Amino acid sequence: MAHADINGARLWYEVRGSGVPILFHHGYTASRVNWEPVTHLLEEHYQVILMECRGTGESEHTLDGYTLEQYSADAVAMLDHLELERASFAGHSMGGGVGYLLGLEHPQRLDKLILMAPIPARGIGEITPEMRQQRVAERKAGDRDGMLARYQAMRFREDVETDSWFENRVDHLLAVSDGHFEQSAESMAALDVAAHLGDITTPTLMIAGGVDSLLQANLEDYLSLPNATLEVLSRAGHEVAVHEPERVAQAIDKFMEHGPITAASLMAKAQAAISK
Numbered sequence: 001m002a003h004a005d006i007n008g009a010r011l012w013y014e015v016r017g018s019g020v021p022i023l024f025h026h027g028y029t030a031s032r033v034n035w036e037p038v039t040h041l042l043e044e045h046y047q048v049i050l051m052e053c054r055g056t057g058e059s060e061h062t063l064d065g066y067t068l069e070q071y072s073a074d075a076v077a078m079l080d081h082l083e084l085e086r087a088s089f090a091g092h093s094m095g096g097g098v099g100y101l102l103g104l105e106h107p108q109r110l111d112k113l114i115l116m117a118p119i120p121a122r123g124i125g126e127i128t129p130e131m132r133q134q135r136v137a138e139r140k141a142g143d144r145d146g147m148l149a150r151y152q153a154m155r156f157r158e159d160v161e162t163d164s165w166f167e168n169r170v171d172h173l174l175a176v177s178d179g180h181f182e183q184s185a186e187s188m189a190a191l192d193v194a195a196h197l198g199d200i201t202t203p204t205l206m207i208a209g210g211v212d213s214l215l216q217a218n219l220e221d222y223l224s225l226p227n228a229t230l231e232v233l234s235r236a237g238h239e240v241a242v243h244e245p246e247r248v249a250q251a252i253d254k255f256m257e258h259g260p261i262t263a264a265s266l267m268a269k270a271q272a273a274i275s276k
Contacts, residue, residue, distance in 0.1 A: 013051040020046050023090070072098050099115050112202065114205045121197055204228035233248070
């Protein structure tokens with residue numbers, strides 16, 4: 001484990017394993033914990049790089065910089081710090097929004113792009129301003145029991161969604177900086193790159209949870225990506241890596257080996273064979 005000075009913030013990161021590098025970025029109010037069930041399986045074959053964005057986990061609680069654009073710049077700077085000219089990037093939820101920006105603004109730094117239950121490219125609209133204000137007030141009041149009850153009410157995978165998991169999740173949410181909690185939500189709501197997804201030519205894997213409220217948006221965004229393949233896991237909600245770590249790791253491994261495989265790519269291969 002280590003820290004690096006990245007764009008004026010002291011950010012936590014860890015490098016494990018060896019091989020082709022993949023940089024993993026967590027979601028909103030989350031941390032490396034949300035990716036670790038998968039990265040522990042992948043580090044045997046890949047160089048796994050975990051980072052925590054400013055304001056969360058063991059990274060510095062800065063005064064500002066809580067936007068998707070800054071998180072994207074921080075990811076690029078982390079690659080610079082590690083002296084990596086290129087790497088693959090895997091982003092969950094908010095980290096998927098970071099992935100969209102990297103694919104649009106820094107494609108020269110990417111080998112492959114993995115988007116796991118990413119926020120919608122048109123901005124996340126599931127949480128209304130009223131709901132957001134309620135959750136801000138709930139957090140400021142330190143209403144741990146109320147937050148825990150809301151999380152537990154949506155439990156459907158008792159095998160992995162244990163009481164301790166939810167308790168750790170709520171404790172982490174309470175510990176993130178106010179800037180991350182409030183300003184990151186505003187930045188996610190303002191994201192509007194849906195019209196530009198066709199410009200992302202980096203080979204992309206979209207992983208979606210069949211029980212996730214973002215599923216429809218993920219499918220719509222996937223159809224706009226010109227060089228992407230899709231994996232939908234029927235028994236996974238938004239915490240896809242927690243619900244189905246083995247299947248997520250397998251999907252990433254096969255994607256890293258073979259790249260996007262779609263009906264269109266297979267038809268192209270068939271046409272090329274006929275033309276010979």
